[in-house]
Amino acid sequence: MTFNFLMQNLVNALQWGSFYALIALGYSMVYSILMLFNFAHGDIFMVGAYIGLFVATGLLALGGTGAAAALPGWLVLVITILVSMFLTALVGVTVERVGYRPLRSAPRASAAITGLMIGIILETSNILFLGGQRLKFPQLIESHTYNFGGVFVTNKKIMIVLVSLALMIALHQFVTRTKWGMAMRAMAFDFVVVPLVGVPLNTIASMTFAIGSALAAAAGILFGLAYPVLDPYMGVSLGWKAFVAAILGGRGSIMGACIAGFMLGFIEIMTVPAIQIINRLFELSIGSNLRDLIAYSIVLVILIFRPHGLFGEPYSARLRL
Amino acid sequence: MRKGWVFIISMIAIVLLVSPCASADVIKLGFNIPLTGDNPDVGASSKNAAEMYIKKNPSVEVGGKSYDLKFIYEDNEYKAESAVKASTKLITEEEVLGIIGPQSSSQAVPAGEVANNYATPMISPWSTNPNTTLDRPYVFRGCFLDPFQGPVAANFATEELGAKKAAVLYDIAADYPKGLAEFFKEAFEKIHGPGSVVAFESFTTGDKDFSAQMTNIVASGADVLFTPQYYSEVPLIVRAAKEMGWGDKPILGSDSWGSGDLMGLCGDMCKGYYFSTHYAAAGAKGATKAFIDEYEATYGKTPDDVAALTWDSLGLMVKAIQDTGGLSGDIKADRTKVKDALAAIKNYPGITGGMTFTPEGDPKKCAVVVQINQEGKFAFHKSVCP
Structure with a gap:
């Protein structure tokens, strides 16, 4: 157990936490506006990754045929992220329009199972159209591993963490500095009264889904770069855990979702070396597969002491965004 | 009209008579x-x-x-x-x-x-x-069986790769990798003594991130990594190894590597690694x-x-x-x-x-050990019989 070892795990945790944070934002924003959990969000992340795969493959093929000059990998990546964020935002808006809007005045439970059903529909359509095969995400930029005195960091890891942070800051700026952001915050305050003074609820709802889905798409592409094997169920467990992060952060809090996302990644990753130390100290042989059991027990304990999450307010009496 | 009925009835009779014979x-x-x-x-x-x-x-x-x-x-x-x-x-x-x-x-x-x-x-x-x-x-x-494949991999790691300390990474929630990981550990520790498997790390089905386990494995100083996983997980494991500083040390797999589109998913990263399997397509007669x-x-x-x-x-x-x-x-x-x-x-x-x-x-029956060569083909390396 050296300093290097600790740093290495910290670097790993930063990357893993980025995905939780980006996906948790989508859950959190939708909850703050519409008071419902979009359980299809994990699968929208999956759809985003696949859209990214097709956009990137298409761009590479275009460069390969000579129809366009072969683009450098980083440019393909930037275009892929932007195009996929846009397309996935459309998917998100469609999900809201088709799945949630007709049920807005229905009981909460109906809206919740709508999300689950849309998730299953997205997964099975993927199997239907792509045959359930694993697909490899194209690697766009060459991977370099740097050795900082025994701590191994790749250029992709650095990029993933920086892009995630940039997106979170951009979202924060949008919500706090723009008129639309103000409308969203107002809607989060009360989605019954605020429309009466002329803020269009449907537009804000669509916009919220669009932003959340775009962030999920970005997460999907970054995920594809880090873990290049895509499958139709990749969003399920990641989605659940990101949902945990959204709740842990305080329902509807953007900063809370980000911090809780990174915290969750940190707890999960750090549990593995912690198990090793415990094994060595007490001569036990606990397997590292108990990671999730221990990690989520810790989350449970945190929730017992902070039932409204890290940044949540009781009774939603204040601005949540 | 009557002719029509006769025709229909006779058709039904023919179908009834013929169908039991056809199904038999x-x-x-x-x-x-x-x-x-x-x-x-x-x-x-x-x-x-x-x-x-x-x-x-x-x-x-x-x-x-x-x-x-x-x-x-x-x-x-x-x-x-x-x-x-x-x-x-x-x-x-x-x-x-x-x-x-x-x-x-x-x-x-x-x-x-x-x-x-x-x-x-x-x-x-x-x-x-x-x-x-x-x-x-x-x-x-x-x-053949896992209790046979485990020693094949352990002997191969010892004799051909000169390993003295081994690490294992496996999915504890699936019968096949769990069984094989345990048989390998048993066989390897029989040769090199208890404690020679310096890292015995596990995960559960569906996990994508192996960075924490791999950090443990790299820190353990093992000479070889044995990972009896499926073609969809091997690329992620190999990648995690490369990213966490495993370097040029060998990685050894089992017959599950050979199914599916391993090379399509893994690409150049998997070249040079070995796995034990049932047959080698390259060089068959x-x-x-x-x-x-x-x-x-x-x-x-x-x-x-x-x-x-x-x-x-x-x-x-x-x-x-x-x-x-x-x-x-x-x-x-x-x-x-x-x-x-x-x-x-x-x-x-x-x-x-x-x-x-x-x-x-x-x-x-016999097992073969294959190496993934530079063309990405599974080339025959050695045959091991019980």
Whole structure:
């Protein structure tokens, strides 16, 4: 157990936490506006990754045929992220329009199972159209591993963490500095009264889904770069855990979702070396597969002491965004 | 009007008379394979081999009578519960004479119980876990066992790779990797003494991030990493190893590496690594080569070991049906006759090697160790016999 070892795990945790944070934002924003959990969000992340795969493959093929000059990998990546964020935002808006809007005045439970059903529909359509095969995400930029005195960091890891942070800051700026952001915050305050003074609820709802889905798409592409094997169920467990992060952060809090996302990644990753130390100290042989059991027990304990999450307010009496 | 009635009635009579005879001349075999789910390539390979078989042998001669073969494919979604359902459906609703599959131990172990309870012969082409056939007279397999493959990998790591300390990374929630990881550990510690497996790290099915486990493994100072995982997980594990500073040290796998599109998913990263398996496509001769050539001509890709073992298991099943010397038409009696004939097979010349069944329903056969060469092909490296 050296300093290097600790740093290495910290670097790993930063990357893993980025995905939780980006996906948790989508859950959190939708909850703050519409008071419902979009359980299809994990699968929208999956759809985003696949859209990214097709956009990137298409761009590479275009460069390969000579129809366009072969683009450098980083440019393909930037275009892929932007195009996929846009397309996935459309998917998100469609999900809201088709799945949630007709049920807005229905009981909460109906809206919740709508999300689950849309998730299953997205997964099975993927199997239907792509045959359930694993697909490899194209690697766009060459991977370099740097050795900082025994701590191994790749250029992709650095990029993933920086892009995630940039997106979170951009979202924060949008919500706090723009008129639309103000409308969203107002809607989060009360989605019954605020429309009466002329803020269009449907537009804000669509916009919220669009932003959340775009962030999920970005997460999907970054995920594809880090873990290049895509499958139709990749969003399920990641989605659940990101949902945990959204709740842990305080329902509807953007900063809370980000911090809780990174915290969750940190707890999960750090549990593995912690198990090793415990094994060595007490001569036990606990397997590292108990990671999730221990990690989520810790989350449970945190929730017992902070039932409204890290940044949540009781009774939603204040601005949540 | 009257003529019309006569015509209709006579047609019905003909259909009624003919259909029982038509169904009596068909032998139905069921396939319990993963066509969707976590490992669809395994199901696709099994089905490809079966389709090729039935195209080549549309009918079989049993006791002087010709029967048409009919294959029924049931999807087990690569899940244990679905495999149990699929086998039950094949046996009770489709009334098949025998079942091929499931392929992976995770499904073959529970599905084998169903087949044995219903007294229906089943051959799992690819399941290497001992429990699949243990105390189940109706269940057979087409490949060697994990307790054999574990020492093969441990000996190879010691003799060929000069390893003194080994690390293991495996999925604890799946029967196959868990069993094999434990057999490897046992065999390796028998050679090098207790504690020589310096890292024994696990994860659960569906995990994508192995960075924490890999950090432990790299820090443990092991000489070789053994990871008995499937083609969809190996690329992520190998990548994590490269990113966490595993360097040029060898990585060793098991026969599960050889199924599916490993090289398509893994690319250059997996080149140079070794795994133990059932047969090597590169450098094959005789009947094995004929099979490979025909498969490549039909499907445009090299058959993996699942395809080859499915082919052999089908051959074994059909041979056993022929060895019964004639079917009675009573499906329950015939199933038992086929089981007895399977158990009596000696030196069956399969394309994955000669096979003789032991009383437990496991064949005695050799393993090969292959290396993934620079062209991305699985090249023969060494043959290891029991």
